[in-house]
Amino acid sequence: DAGITQSPRHKVTETGTPVTLRCHQTENHRYMYWYRQDPGHGLRLIHYSYGVKDTDKGEVSDGYSVSRSKTEDFLLTLESATSSQTSVYFCAISPGRSSNTEAFFGQGTRLTVV
């Protein structure tokens, strides 16, 4: 199994509070991604990174920011959590840029905003 760990695994937070989710990998893969998964929508890309300090937005980036100061860590921050951000968040990593390289997913973080 790819060495990818998400923390925390579960979190309940109040509306308006900041929240940071962490993704840690031990595979030295260059590419890292944050997805959210919601019923009826499937997995949707929030942000991704193609190297240290190199990040870009995905299709549902509003209300989220990311940082990657080290190859192994990719942080997702909800600046001011809202109930619409209640979701399961998955981090993924992949070794290469080419389209045929599979992505490996972390176990997910279940976030509830009350």
Place this chain on the structure above:
Amino acid sequence: GQNIDQPTEMTATEGAIVQINCTYQTSGFNGLFWYQQHAGEAPTFLSYNVLDGLEEKGRFSSFLSRSKGYSYLLLKELQMKDSASYLCAVPNTGFQKLVFGTGTRLLVSP
């Protein structure tokens, strides 16, 4: 952009064969992935097709027709452990940014 369609749910019996379809529209085609996701767990890679035809991998096979924008996942000799969601995904332009369908939940009954 990309658009991917899959059936929401399917049911099948243990030992049977099931075909899960996926249709897609993309501005540029860079292959198609199938992932399996058990409830409460992470998606795991099943297959990747970039050329037309059938690729077999044990009990699972995946088919692609680029001209029709169509793929299917074929599961043979179904087992109870095959009850899961099956996600069809295509890479967006560059950096292997996967765009996923909503997934097909397969329920296998005894």
